[in-house]
Amino acid sequence: MAETRKTLPPPSRRRDKPQLSCxxxxxxxxxxxxxxxxxxxxxxxxxxxxxxxxxxxxxxxHITKETRPPSHPGLTERISQLEKLISSFVDDPNARRQAGQFDNSGLTGDVRVKEPQPTNSDGAADPSDSFGHISLRDSKTKYVQDTHWTAILDGIAELKSSVHDEAGRSSELSAPASSSPEILFPSCDPATHSEILRDLPSREGFWETPQETHIMWVGKLYGILSLALIFQGNDECFLEDQRRLIEKFDLKIKQCLVLGRYQDCPPDTIETICGTLNTQFHQSGDGEMSSLVILGVLVRMAQRMGYHRDASHFPHISPFHGEMRRRVWAIIKDLDVMLSLSAGLPRILREFQSDTAPPHNLLDADFDEDLSELPPSRPESFQTPCQWLVAKNKLTSMLGIISDFVTSIRRPSYSEVMRLDKMLHETYSSTPQHLHERPLQKSLMDTSETLLHRIQLVSLYSKARCLLHYRYLAPARTDHRYAYSRDSCLEASLKILQYQHMMYQESQPSGRLYNERWKVKSPIMRGVIMLATTLICLELNYELSSDSTAKKKQIALPGNVTHRLIQALQQSHKIWSDQKDLHHDIPRTIQAIDVIFKKLEKQQNETPKQAASSVTQPSNKGPFYDSTMGMSSMRQISGTDQLM
Known part of the structure; x- marks a missing residue:
């Protein structure tokens, strides 16, 4: 057997020098x-x-266990170290720019938006130009702000792959399957995909492969069917069989949300939640709070999916889907303001939290999924459904700002009130000309949809004026400085009740709004009219409750104005009495008007001559003529003088 010999290095080779540095x-x-x-x-x-x-x-x-350095630190420890390192970037712009130089060419499934070029004088990027991060992975959509650690971590190619790999293995091995949240739909019995599809209306060739259709899309379809039933608008609407069908469809929407795991934000989640929100709000007379709960979920889901950041920041979102996201976000903003104000609560969203652009003035036929670039918007003179949505969004946004202002914990100054009043007027004046109010007899060629759009815009404008000025109704009785606010508030309230009377007449079987009467009786419109009714009751109560001594020190309303207020309440009382079964708040409104009428009757009995002269002899002068805000002169409520 050959003897094994040790291989020795050549004599001329130097001995390896040990590495002592790290x-x-x-x-x-x-x-x-x-x-x-x-x-x-x-x-x-x-x-x-x-x-x-x-x-x-x-x-x-010789390296003991205690002194041995960790050659492969754990992922959690490395991330902790990284968080400490990142915290230093906030105070060091140069370090931030160096961090952004990591290679991110290997990112897949996520989009990392590059920071814009420095724009400030000191060379640092403006923080407001950070757009955040949208992740699309495994049919889940997730948005986080640029300051979130996961957004920063995903920008570092060194750790990105190991994070996703290790996180995936960890979830597969140890994470239990989470159950669907039950706080939103506690009474919703779970259903299978087949059970949900079975309840759809039968139609030949509805789908070639229905089982392959994503369940969230099915939920969106149920939402459309449910709203279609609600918006049929029969006066004898919501007969028992129809009501049961609406409730059944709404249950299917919720089952689709649970089965599709809405908390993971798959496609069509926002539209499906909108379906159950609208159904809940229009169908249930006492569903106000439940609607607000769903609204909160809707807003947070939309933010999680990045709807509040304009799609132009994210190159992977196509022009078509970007435009559809703008439309959806506009609807969500509108729902937030109107439903929150309807419930008397602050809105959730603020203007500074979003940079999503308004939808373009385009028809649906103007663009499709294959376009690489959106066509330019049509001119303002061209009417499209989105034009109305944009105009309404501007007014609801202004309404939200005014609501924030008047409910602020700090005491507002009157100069700020007047500044907002000017902004409100400018916002309403900027709406397209064909959406401005006009006499009904000059709108014979307009569709019922256009008429309703005008009514809704002027109602929003009037409601905003009421909210902005109503606090000065009482002070204006003794202080001339607040006379403008008193006039504006009462003018806007009368305008709203004027439209209530017109809508009631035109929603009768022979009226122009008969086919759209479900919109006339919507909870949103009902809340606007109730506000106006209450404010007029408040003003008349001030007038009727003051004794003769106090009245001498007060600034009384001209006789013609008092006459119009009483006449408006009389007509409103008649309409509310006819609709008292629509909502549980209507009888309370009727009772408030009855109290005013009883006080008025008592005053007339005590001083019949004086009361008669102040109520039945309107003069030609008053605060509602030649309004400084450019509004038309207030007319007595009659069938031919209605404004549109």
Missing amino acids: NLCRRRKLRCDRGHPCGSCRHRGLSLSCTYSPTSPAETR
């Missing part, structure tokens, strides 16, 4: 104090990355 200091050619970790790595916040290469088995044995 790997990072050696790579950077820095002085290393050979600590564990070394001072250089500790100073740079890289303690967990300070590692040494073993030199020889003998030397390695």
Whole structure:
């Protein structure tokens, strides 16, 4: 047997020099104090990355367990170290720019939006130009702000793949299957995909492969069917069989949301939640709070999916889907303001939290999914459904700002009130000309939809004026400085009741709004009219409750104005009495008007001559003529003088 010999190095070869510096200091050619970790790595916040290469088995044995540096730190520890490092970027713009130079060419499934070029005088990027991060992965959509640690972490290619791989393995091995949240739909019995499809109306060739259709899309379809039943608008609407069908469809919407795991934000989630929200709000007379709960979920889901940031920031979103996201976001903003105000609560969204552009003035036929670029908007003179949505969005946004202002915990100044009043008027004046109010007899060629759009816009404008000025009704009785607010509030209230009378007449079987009468009786419109009714009752109560001594010190309303207020309440009382079964709040409104009428009757009995002269002899002068805000002169309510 051949004798095994040890291979010796050639005599001329120098002995290997042991590496005493840590790997990072050696790579950077820095002085290393050979600590564990070394001072250089500790100073740079890289303690967990300070590692040494073993030199020889003998030397390695001298490294005890306590002093052995971690050669492969855990992912959690590295992320903790990274968070500390990132926190230093806030105070160091140069470090932030260096962090953004990491290679991110390997990112898939996510879109990392590059920071814009520096625009400030000091060379730092404007923080408001950070658009955040949208992740599309495994049929789930997730948006986080640019300051969120996951958005920053995904921008570092060194850790991105290991994070996703290790997180995936961890979830597969240890994470239990989470159950669907039950706080939103506690009474919703779970259903299978087949059970949900079975309840759809039968139609030949409805789908070629219905089982392959995503369940959230089916939920959106049920929402359309449910709203179609509600919006049929029969006076004898919601007969028992129809009501049961609406409730059945709404249950299917909720089952689709639960089965489709709405909390993961798959496609069509927002539209499906909108379906059950609208059904709940229009169908249930006492569903106000439940509607607000669903609204909160809707807003947060939309923010999670990045609807509040304009799609132009994210190159992977096509022009078609970007435009559809703008339309959906406009609807969500409108729902937030109107439903919140309807419930007497602050709105959720604020203007500074979103930069999503308004929808373009385009018809649905103007663009499709295959377009690489949206066509330019049509001129303002061209009417499209989105034009109305944009105009309404401007007014609801202004209404939200005014609501925030008047409900603020700080005391508002009257100069701010007047500034907002001017902004409100300018916003309403900027709406397209064909949406401005006009006499009904001059709108014979307009569709019922256009008429309703005008009514809704002027109602929003009038409601905003009421909210802005109503606090000055009482002070204006003794202080001339607030006379404008008193006039504006009462003028707007009378305008709303004027439209209530007109809508009631035109929604009769022979009227122009008969086929659209479900919109006339909507909860939103009902809330606007109730506000106006209450404010007129408030003003008349001030007038009727003051004794003769106090009246001498007060600024009384002209006789013609008092006459119009009483006449408006009389007509409103008649309409509310006819609709008292629509909502539980209507009888309370009727009772408030009855109280005013009883006080008026009592005053007339006590001073018949004086009361008669103040109520039945209107003059030609008053605060509602030649309004400084450009509104038309207030007319007595009659069938031919209605404004549109």
